[in-house]
Amino acid sequence: xxxxxxxxxxxxxxxxxxxxxxxxYSNSASQxxxxxxxxxxxxxxxxxxxxxxxxxxxxxxxxxxxxSQYISLLIRDSKLSDSATYLCVVNMGxxxxxxxxxxxTRVLVKP
Amino acid sequence: xxxxxxxxxxxxxxxxxxxxxxxxxxxxxxxMYWYRQDPGMGLKLIYYSVGAGITDKGEVPNGYNxxxxxxxxxxxxLELAAPSQTSVYFCAxxxxxxxxxxxxxxxxxxxx
Numbered sequence: 001x002x003x004x005x006x007x008x009x010x011x012x013x014x015x016x017x018x019x020x021x022x023x024x025y026s027n028s029a030s031q032x033x034x035x036x037x038x039x040x041x042x043x044x045x046x047x048x049x050x051x052x053x054x055x056x057x058x059x060x061x062x063x064x065x066x067x068s069q070y071i072s073l074l075i076r077d078s079k080l081s082d083s084a085t086y087l088c089v090v091n092m093g094x095x096x097x098x099x100x101x102x103x104x105t106r107v108l109v110k111p
Numbered sequence: 112x113x114x115x116x117x118x119x120x121x122x123x124x125x126x127x128x129x130x131x132x133x134x135x136x137x138x139x140x141x142x143m144y145w146y147r148q149d150p151g152m153g154l155k156l157i158y159y160s161v162g163a164g165i166t167d168k169g170e171v172p173n174g175y176n177x178x179x180x181x182x183x184x185x186x187x188x189l190e191l192a193a194p195s196q197t198s199v200y201f202c203a204x205x206x207x208x209x210x211x212x213x214x215x216x217x218x219x220x221x222x223x
Contacts, residue, residue: 087153
């Protein structure tokens with residue numbers, strides 16, 4: 001089983017709609033969780049950290065479910081500029097001080 | 112602010128050649144990472160370092176070597192390049208292991 005797994009998509013989303021997708025992780029000792037955004041042929045950039053209590057940043061909401069070992073990202077009122085690949089990133093903490101990336105979920109927002 | 116700087120941005124290598132991908136950061140970050148990203152795929156960790164003089168293997172270390180003689184620099188060495196090493200290589204750094212990672216712009220490497 002991969003350490004961090006994502007549905008590769010693509011998720012085709014009408015402009016203005018809501019889209020949500022998950023990321024599962026295998027190591028229950030994982031301590032830190034992030035969502036990164038990657039545009040085509042560019043470097044990944046931090047979208048938001050994911051906290052145990054969940055967090056929201058504008059139209060973006062991230063949740064963490066430790067019992068089921070997954071994190072989620074929800075995008076409301078999708079914009080054309082939200083089209084990108086969203087990478088789930090997990091830090092395994094004491095099990096290994098390294099950032100492990102999922103394969104990414106591609107989102108395409110269409111007019 | 113320079114952040115994380117990678118050189119070169121593009122390179123074509125012939126099979127069997129060697130090269131070093133350079134990565135430098137000016138943020139005094141302890142942690143540095145090298146990832147490769149194949150087309151349509153996520154990032155795979157090659158090597159990482161938690162501080163000067165300390166390096167460790169990631170998921171796909173075969174065919175690569177690293178060194179970390181200073182906090183700022185983390186070069187990645189490819190020995191005997193193979194077509195399977197055709198990829199985009201990203202260097203990243205973080206203050207701690209659980210903080211935001213800053214990436215360089217990537218090196219696009221083709222081995223022919």
